[in-house]
Amino acid sequence: MQCTRCHADVPEAAHYCQVCGLDAHADDGARKASFAAKPNESVVSLKLVSTIMPRGAAVRPMTYQFALGLALLATVIVAATGALPIAVLIAAFAMPLVYIVYLYDVNMWEDEPVLVTGLAFLLTAVLGGAWTWLWLALRGPLSPAASWGDTETLAPTFGGFLIAALLVPVVGEAIRQIGPVVLAARPEFDDLMDGLTFGVISGVAFATADTLVKHWPLITGGYAGVSDAPTWISLLVLEGFVKPLLMGTATGIACAEFSGLGEGYDGFSPRYFRGVAEAVGANVLFAGGLYLLGFLGNPVLGLVLSILWGLAILAVLILRIRTALHRGLMEAALESTARARSAGPNLEFCPSCEMPLLPSALFCSNCGVSVRAAGKAPHAHVESTESQA
Numbered sequence: 001m002q003c004t005r006c007h008a009d010v011p012e013a014a015h016y017c018q019v020c021g022l023d024a025h026a027d028d029g030a031r032k033a034s035f036a037a038k039p040n041e042s043v044v045s046l047k048l049v050s051t052i053m054p055r056g057a058a059v060r061p062m063t064y065q066f067a068l069g070l071a072l073l074a075t076v077i078v079a080a081t082g083a084l085p086i087a088v089l090i091a092a093f094a095m096p097l098v099y100i101v102y103l104y105d106v107n108m109w110e111d112e113p114v115l116v117t118g119l120a121f122l123l124t125a126v127l128g129g130a131w132t133w134l135w136l137a138l139r140g141p142l143s144p145a146a147s148w149g150d151t152e153t154l155a156p157t158f159g160g161f162l163i164a165a166l167l168v169p170v171v172g173e174a175i176r177q178i179g180p181v182v183l184a185a186r187p188e189f190d191d192l193m194d195g196l197t198f199g200v201i202s203g204v205a206f207a208t209a210d211t212l213v214k215h216w217p218l219i220t221g222g223y224a225g226v227s228d229a230p231t232w233i234s235l236l237v238l239e240g241f242v243k244p245l246l247m248g249t250a251t252g253i254a255c256a257e258f259s260g261l262g263e264g265y266d267g268f269s270p271r272y273f274r275g276v277a278e279a280v281g282a283n284v285l286f287a288g289g290l291y292l293l294g295f296l297g298n299p300v301l302g303l304v305l306s307i308l309w310g311l312a313i314l315a316v317l318i319l320r321i322r323t324a325l326h327r328g329l330m331e332a333a334l335e336s337t338a339r340a341r342s343a344g345p346n347l348e349f350c351p352s353c354e355m356p357l358l359p360s361a362l363f364c365s366n367c368g369v370s371v372r373a374a375g376k377a378p379h380a381h382v383e384s385t386e387s388q389a
Contacts, residue, residue, distance in 0.1 A: 068095075082229065099201050103201065184259045192325065196255060204244040
């Protein structure tokens with residue numbers, strides 16, 4: 001049989017097209033029921049590991065799921081015993097350690113571990129820690145802990161909200177973009193999944209430094225007892241897991257758009273700036289919600305609601321990034337097919353979706369637009385290929 005998307009000859013026993021990945025036995029032109037990075041999952045799914053760790057999703061996803069679950073359990077148990085210095089350190093470093101193991105496992109750094117670790121993690125961590133220290137020193141603590149025990153005298157202010165919910169997230173996102181963009185501009189790291197991964201590790205690194213600076217008194221304060229265990233547990237789940245995942249996925253969206261599709265990186269395109277705007281918007285919503293919820297009279301309730309608020313935003317980001325990643329992988333396969341079938345060095349592109357056209361194509365195999373209806377240049381290309389035939 002023949003694939004309806006790229007027109008390759010597909011064996012009757014095959015489930016998916018070996019060239020472009022289309023499901024040959026389902027009426028699903030966009031393959032929405034089968035995620036390109038992990039076919040047994042739907043594209044519209046909240047599966048975390050296959051979203052932020054796509055290169056290892058089809059090999060051993062349970063390894064990373066187990067590591068994240070173990071780190072979360074250890075944080076909860078240690079915080080419940082009152083050993084806050086250890087609990088904060090576990091929560092702060094759990095996500096980056098798991099992700100660095102992932103980078104090593106899939107050889108993301110192309111034999112340049114110092115460069116990748118330095119730019120994607122260390123640079124962001126240093127700049128992020130310095131920025132957190134600076135704005136806290138200038139304005140004072142604005143984290144949820146600001147209102148604990150003093151709810152009668154403390155109340156949210158317009159100036160405080162602007163700093164916590166606007167200035168801090170915007171500058172933070174700018175910092176998180178530096179390392180991944182520099183890496184994604186290198187020829188060996190210009191793949192869509194490379195940009196996504198570097199963005200995630202940058203967000204995780206920023207969150208780690210932010211947590212260490214904000215909660216340094218907890219690290220140096222010694223044993224805290226178990227009377228406030230629910231508060232500490234909620235705080236560390238928020239700071240050590242929800243925050244880095246949200247920051248990482250948000251930054252990953254923009255960096256993936258920077259890498260783009262095909263040979264070379266797309267750079268500072270409209271799609272990249274749209275991704276940055278989405279990342280900033282998600283972080284503004286998250287930071288604004290945390291600031292306001294931090295002034296609730298019940299600290300545990302405020303933190304629990306903050307966790308739920310962060311998880312809701314994270315769910316939207318996961319769906320957004322899965323859709324972008326799936327579309328990118330499917331379109332990259334189609335682009336590779338068009339380049340392989342092109343007889344000459346020049347490749348014609350669809351004027352609508354900008355994907356390469358198959359030789360002698362009358363319609364775009366990706367979006368279905370008529371090439372003849374697009375304008376004179378594509379029309380001339382079609383006529384020339386027909387005359388050569």
